[in-house]
Amino acid sequence: MAASPADGGEVRVDVEDGVATVTLDRPPRNALTVGFAEALIATLDDMAGDRRVRAVVLTGTGDTFCAGADLVDGPESIRRLFADDGGDRPGYREPAARVGAAIARLPVPVVAAINGDAAGGGATIPLAADVRFAAEHARFVFPFTRLGLCPEGASTHHLPRLVGPGRAADWLLSGRRVDAAEALASGLVSRVLPADRLLEAALGWARQVATSCSPTAVAATRALLAAAPATPDAAAEAESALIVALAAAPDCPEGVAAFAERRVPRFRPADSVTATP
Numbered sequence: 001m002a003a004s005p006a007d008g009g010e011v012r013v014d015v016e017d018g019v020a021t022v023t024l025d026r027p028p029r030n031a032l033t034v035g036f037a038e039a040l041i042a043t044l045d046d047m048a049g050d051r052r053v054r055a056v057v058l059t060g061t062g063d064t065f066c067a068g069a070d071l072v073d074g075p076e077s078i079r080r081l082f083a084d085d086g087g088d089r090p091g092y093r094e095p096a097a098r099v100g101a102a103i104a105r106l107p108v109p110v111v112a113a114i115n116g117d118a119a120g121g122g123a124t125i126p127l128a129a130d131v132r133f134a135a136e137h138a139r140f141v142f143p144f145t146r147l148g149l150c151p152e153g154a155s156t157h158h159l160p161r162l163v164g165p166g167r168a169a170d171w172l173l174s175g176r177r178v179d180a181a182e183a184l185a186s187g188l189v190s191r192v193l194p195a196d197r198l199l200e201a202a203l204g205w206a207r208q209v210a211t212s213c214s215p216t217a218v219a220a221t222r223a224l225l226a227a228a229p230a231t232p233d234a235a236a237e238a239e240s241a242l243i244v245a246l247a248a249a250p251d252c253p254e255g256v257a258a259f260a261e262r263r264v265p266r267f268r269p270a271d272s273v274t275a276t277p
Helices: 034-048 074-084 095-105 121-128 155-163 165-174 180-186 195-212 215-227 232-247 251-261
Strands: 002-006 009-016 019-025 055-060 064-066 110-114 117-119 131-135 139-141 177-179 191-193
Touching: 009 034, 019 034, 019 195, 034 095, 055 064, 055 195, 064 121, 095 121, 110 121, 110 195, 117 121, 121 155, 131 180, 131 195, 155 165, 177 180, 180 191, 191 195, 215 232, 215 251, 232 251
Parallel strands: 019 055, 055 110, 064 117, 110 131, 117 139, 131 191
Antiparallel strands: 002 009, 009 019, 139 177
């Protein structure tokens, strides 16, 4: 177990059976500060270099996944956050965007186990995950327009891809609450579960990937999905180049042999082959 202290909370990490469980633990609502976001980024970057880790589960403590920006300073809270974070410098990326970029840098899949309300940055950060599960009582809020802001965390890219442009506009323009049932129906989350079964379901999904899938093939597939080719022909071109390279690598015959012999495959770490479309 590892812990990164940040702004009165910590980002806790447990690694078991190839799965890293990353837990936001900043009571009472896991609110984001620059320091807490940077601790999460550092933790995710550590996961990228940890050869034990083949999948990541991102979750929170208590009844809230993440409440977004910490508004403890009152009306000036958000203005101060960006001023203190150097928001006027060239090429600036706000904290939720930086967390999303850290998720994208991982060579392994991330499943977000959204254990409760997710608001603001707490709602945009899970959009960068590969898969999202939610507790039955979870609610999603993208409140930016109600705060005099625009969306962040690359949500204007991620959300239309996940739920369609019309529904994304509905949520982002209105800032209304979205319950778990609507999130499931729209495709924002893959599963909705009772709170006491959520984490185990997410861990079960991650363990399947960690034990049954080639890390190199998973990294290559993530890269293909992230590239999001604009046409079927462009997708076919990228896939064809990668599948030929992967078929010639050792993991493919090992996977076929394991399937035929009905055993667990013995795949290599992902860094032995470059998996970029």
